[in-house]
Amino acid sequence: MPETDPRAATGAAVPIAVVGATGAVGRTLIDLLVQRGFPVGECVPVASARSAGQRIDVPGGTATVHDLDRYDFSGVRLAFFSAGTGTSERHARRAAAQGALVIDNTNAFRMAADVPLVVPQVNPDVLDRRPDSGIIANPNCSTIPLVRLLAPLRRRYGLRRVTVSTYQAASGRGNRGMAELRAQAAAATDDPTRTGPVEAFGVPLAYNVIPLIDTLLADGFTLEEQKMRQESRKILRDPTLDVTATCVRVPVLNGHSETVVVDCDAPVDAGELAALLAGEPEVRVWADRPPTPRTLDDADLVHVGRIRVDPEHPNRVAFWLVADNLRIGAALNAVQIAEVLVARGVR
Ligand SMILES: NC(=O)c1ccc[n+]([C@@H]2O[C@H](COP(=O)([O-])OP(=O)(O)OC[C@H]3O[C@@H](n4cnc5c(N)ncnc54)[C@H](OP(=O)(O)O)[C@@H]3O)[C@@H](O)[C@H]2O)c1
Known part of the structure; x- marks a missing residue:
C-alpha cells in the first residue's frame, strides 16, 4: 500500500466531525470518506442552529446534525471545517484547543504563519507533525x-x-449558488427577459x-x-x-x-x-x-x-x-490531507 493509504496505518478508526455537513462541500466530503474507505470511527455532522436536529447520511449510517455553537470537540480527532470563513474564525481555534486536528476549507487561516497550507500532491512534507496551531488549511478551489x-x-x-x-x-457559492443558477435558467427559458432570483452573484448568472x-x-x-x-x-x-x-x-x-x-x-x-x-x-x-x-x-x-x-x-x-x-478544489484535497495524517500517525 502507498504511504498515504490510511488503511495502512494501525490503530482504531478515527472519530471525526464535519462542520458544514449540510453544505455542498460537507456533503461531498462525507461521500468521499465512504468512497475512499477512510477509517471513520464516529462521524458527527455539525452545522448551524438552522439544521441542528436533522438526520443526515454519514459513513456507516445516519446521524443527527449538531449545532456548532453548542458542540464540544473533545473526543474528536479530525474536524473538517467547511462552513464559511467567519465560522472558522470563530470556532476552529476552539476546536483545536479541545483536541481536534482541524482541516479548514475556508479562507480564515490560509496565510497565517502558524497554519500549513497544503496540497498533498505538492507539499506533503509539511504534514509530518501536528502544527502548533492545530489547524491545517486547504487552499482555494482554483x-x-x-x-x-x-x-x-x-x-x-x-x-x-x-x-x-x-x-x-456556480457551485463555488455552495448550495445557494447552484439553486440560483437553476432557478435563473428555468426562468429565462420561456422568457429571456426574466432573470429569476438574483442574490448569490449580485447580477444574473444564467446566460451571462x-x-x-x-x-x-x-x-x-x-x-x-x-x-x-x-x-x-x-x-x-x-x-x-x-x-x-x-x-x-x-x-x-x-x-x-x-x-x-x-x-x-x-x-x-x-x-x-x-x-x-x-x-x-x-x-x-x-x-x-x-x-x-x-x-x-x-x-x-x-x-x-x-x-x-x-x-x-x-x-x-x-x-x-x-x-x-467541490472535490479537487475542496473536499478531496481535505480528505487526502487527512489520509496522509492518518497514515503518518499525526494527531
Ligand atoms: N463550494 C466550493 O467549491 C468551495 C471550494 C473551496 C472552499 N469552499 C469553502 O467551503 C465553505 C463551505 O462552502 P459550501 O460551498 O459547502 O457552502 P454551502 O453549500 O452554502 O454550505 C454551508 C455550510 O456551512 C454551514 N454553516 C453556515 N453558517 C454556519 C454557522 N454560523 N455555524 C455553523 N455552520 C454554518 C451550513 O449549515 P446550515 O445547513 O445550518 O445552514 C452548511 O452546512 C465556504 O467557506 C467556502 O468558501 C467552498
Whole structure:
C-alpha cells in the first residue's frame, strides 16, 4: 500500500466531525470518506442552529446534525471545517484547543504563519507533525489544480511568470449558488427577459459571465485573485512568484476551468510537457479534444488540454485545465490531507 493509504496505518478508526455537513462541500466530503474507505470511527455532522436536529447520511449510517455553537470537540480527532470563513474564525481555534486536528476549507487561516497550507500532491512534507496551531488549511478551489500543474512545470522548465484566467462554476457559492443558477435558467427559458432570483452573484448568472468574484480590493484586483497569487507562493515556497489572475464566474453548475499562460526560464516542448503532466498523480492529459466541466469522466482527476507553445516565444506555454471544485478544489484535497495524517500517525 502507498504511504498515504490510511488503511495502512494501525490503530482504531478515527472519530471525526464535519462542520458544514449540510453544505455542498460537507456533503461531498462525507461521500468521499465512504468512497475512499477512510477509517471513520464516529462521524458527527455539525452545522448551524438552522439544521441542528436533522438526520443526515454519514459513513456507516445516519446521524443527527449538531449545532456548532453548542458542540464540544473533545473526543474528536479530525474536524473538517467547511462552513464559511467567519465560522472558522470563530470556532476552529476552539476546536483545536479541545483536541481536534482541524482541516479548514475556508479562507480564515490560509496565510497565517502558524497554519500549513497544503496540497498533498505538492507539499506533503509539511504534514509530518501536528502544527502548533492545530489547524491545517486547504487552499482555494482554483489554486489547488493550478499548483498541481505548476509544480512539475517549475521542476522541468523553471517559472518566470504565470497569467491565469478562471471560469468558475456556480457551485463555488455552495448550495445557494447552484439553486440560483437553476432557478435563473428555468426562468429565462420561456422568457429571456426574466432573470429569476438574483442574490448569490449580485447580477444574473444564467446566460451571462461575471468578472468579479469575492471582494474588490483597493488595487483593483479581487480577493479571489489575490488568493491565487498569495496561496500559490506559499504552497510552492516562492515568495516572489509572479502570478496575475482574473477570476470569472460562468453559468456552469459545477467544475472550474482555467486558462493558464506560463513564461518559463527555458524553452518548452509541448509533447514533452504533455508526457510530464500525464505522469503526475491524478492528472489526465487530453490530446484529441479539450476537457469541459460537463464531459469529465473522472471527477477526482485534474484534466488538462490544449497544451501549446507560443510560436513567437518558445519559453511561453499555454494550457487549459478543468477540475471539480467541490472535490479537487475542496473536499478531496481535505480528505487526502487527512489520509496522509492518518497514515503518518499525526494527531
Ligand atoms: N463550494 C466550493 O467549491 C468551495 C471550494 C473551496 C472552499 N469552499 C469553502 O467551503 C465553505 C463551505 O462552502 P459550501 O460551498 O459547502 O457552502 P454551502 O453549500 O452554502 O454550505 C454551508 C455550510 O456551512 C454551514 N454553516 C453556515 N453558517 C454556519 C454557522 N454560523 N455555524 C455553523 N455552520 C454554518 C451550513 O449549515 P446550515 O445547513 O445550518 O445552514 C452548511 O452546512 C465556504 O467557506 C467556502 O468558501 C467552498
